[in-house]
Amino acid sequence: MAIGVLEADQVSKVYLSRHDQVNALAPISFRIQPGAFVSFVGASGCGKSTVLSLVAGLISPTAGELRLFGEPIKGPSQRISYMLQQDCLLDWRTVEQNITLGLSFRGSHGSKTAAHARYLLAELGLSHTLHQYPSQLSGGMRQRVALVRTLAVQPELLLLDEPFSALDYQNKLHLEELLVDVLHGRKMTALLVTHDLEEAIALSDTIYVMGGRPGTLRRIIEVPTEIRDASPLAARSMPTFRSLFIELWKEIESP
Structure with a gap:
């Protein structure tokens, strides 16, 4: 089996303080292939940003292992670039x-x-x-x-943490279009964390739905080909887009 860009093997995270501990992430496993665009969605507090920080090497897992191109992630890597809100x-x-x-x-x-x-x-x-x-x-x-x-640093894996959430709708759509063009042109792998379900559907090949506290990976949804092949703006007008949005919404809202 070919080595994935990113592999998580039963990765969990517990934050410890002097007086308390917070179980942020239950053991999760996933595998992301080269050139994929994957979004993590879910309610606040379900561990989405923790996953991104673990992948970036900013924090270490409490248990399990994350691998970048088959090598354990021990800290920040020059093969990864991180864009914030x-x-x-x-x-x-x-x-x-x-x-x-x-x-x-x-x-x-x-x-x-x-x-x-x-x-x-x-x-x-x-x-x-x-x-x-x-x-x-x-x-x-x-x-x-x-x-x-x-x-500009020509990363092999791009991490995006709510990068367009502070923008108005028109600018958000424009930047989504630019991002898709750039990533497809360079066949770059990207991982997005977002609360915006429309953005996740319009940009992604695959959507990872997280939930619970500690966070778990509840479901993996493949975005239909016709949506992936369309521009982010055009995709939003498709009937399959709306039905997938409703499906995602129900999945996140369910207990």
Whole structure:
């Protein structure tokens, strides 16, 4: 069997403090193949963000093992890039300096990698902002810059934690379209955590439904091919999209 990009083998997480312990994640197992776009959905507190932090190597599992390309995850990896809800742009740096920041941190900032970052900025329609500062940009533009910074390091696995939740609906749809185009063009693997069921359906190949406290993996749903092949905007008007939305809603709301 071919090695998956990401494998979780009976992974659980307990947070310990001086006076208490919180069972955040019951043992879960899953396998994500190269080029897949997987979303984790579920009610607040079901362990979605814990899964993302474990995959990113920011925290360690209490039990079980996570493997990235067959190797145990022991900490942050240069093969992974992480995009948050907040753009986290540095206001005292220009857009160009912001999009190459990750390259500098990884020691890979050179003429070729910087040129690739500028190419991505142009691909997302923001080449004219190169020498501007974040304070001069709209919220949607700032998030596009953050996406460029995330992609500039050319990760093999992209982690997305509610990346568009702070945007208005029009900007959200626009960025969804851009993200799908970029990921498909590069055959990149992505893992999204979101409360937005429409976003999960429109972007994903597979949806992992989580629930309970501690969180468990309740169900794995494959998104129909006709939805996956459509743009995020066009997919939303399909009858199969609405029926899947209702199915997901009921699954999350059920005790």
